[in-house]
Amino acid sequence: MNKRRPGTGLITVIYIAVLAVTLFAFFSLGFSESLMRFIITLLAVCAAETAVYVYSLFWLRTAPDVSRTSPVLLSGAWIVLVYVFAVLGSAVLFDWLLELNPLWYAVEQFIVLIIAALVLAAAGVYGWNAASQERQAADASGNLRHYQQELREITEIARSWKHPESVHLLELVDALAEKFRYSDPVSRPGLSATEDIIGQQISLLHDHVALLLVLKELPADWDRETQELTGSIAGTLQRRNRELAALK
Numbered sequence: 001m002n003k004r005r006p007g008t009g010l011i012t013v014i015y016i017a018v019l020a021v022t023l024f025a026f027f028s029l030g031f032s033e034s035l036m037r038f039i040i041t042l043l044a045v046c047a048a049e050t051a052v053y054v055y056s057l058f059w060l061r062t063a064p065d066v067s068r069t070s071p072v073l074l075s076g077a078w079i080v081l082v083y084v085f086a087v088l089g090s091a092v093l094f095d096w097l098l099e100l101n102p103l104w105y106a107v108e109q110f111i112v113l114i115i116a117a118l119v120l121a122a123a124g125v126y127g128w129n130a131a132s133q134e135r136q137a138a139d140a141s142g143n144l145r146h147y148q149q150e151l152r153e154i155t156e157i158a159r160s161w162k163h164p165e166s167v168h169l170l171e172l173v174d175a176l177a178e179k180f181r182y183s184d185p186v187s188r189p190g191l192s193a194t195e196d197i198i199g200q201q202i203s204l205l206h207d208h209v210a211l212l213l214v215l216k217e218l219p220a221d222w223d224r225e226t227q228e229l230t231g232s233i234a235g236t237l238q239r240r241n242r243e244l245a246a247l248k
Helices: 008-029 035-062 071-097 102-159 166-181 189-214 222-247
Strands: none
Touching: 008 035, 035 071, 035 102, 071 102, 102 166, 102 189, 166 189, 166 222, 189 222
């Protein structure tokens, strides 16, 4: 079970206290001569306070910390703040000063609410799309990072090989790793098949190098097999980069 984050209870207490003060102020001071405008203003102010409360909880549960608060989250806070000022400004202008017709006043407050909700929803959709694109970019570059990590593991295995040919083996693996180092890290969904082949080929190379370490005598064609494996990986990587360039 997820525990409630610290601060949630405090925000709830503050919200209840603010609502209580609002209700006391309205019913004790009587801010409007029209009962309908009085009710509309009270509901609008309570709705604005509730919006601040809900968004505060959302902020608390969404933002990992203040230093990494997303611009979209900050934009949402500004939208809620503008909505609060719009509600209060409308109450002062149309209820207490101009004493607007209750029906038109209700429509005006409703329009303010709808506009704020639409703008906030638009900001939320934009933020969701931006986050989704960031996740896709991270996933797209994850395959190449995984291949590079596996090549580093192969290099470590080759470096531990106690054999005069270990230098030549390291040269082959390092040359292959260099090709990955200068490849485009950001992939595309259409390249999944090609990248799966790269992953399978690197796994074969990993097994091949690991096998060399346990053999008492090297096969006569070990060098040719190793070059064929690294060459096939390099060829598939080159094809992957060409396909990626064609998709851009």
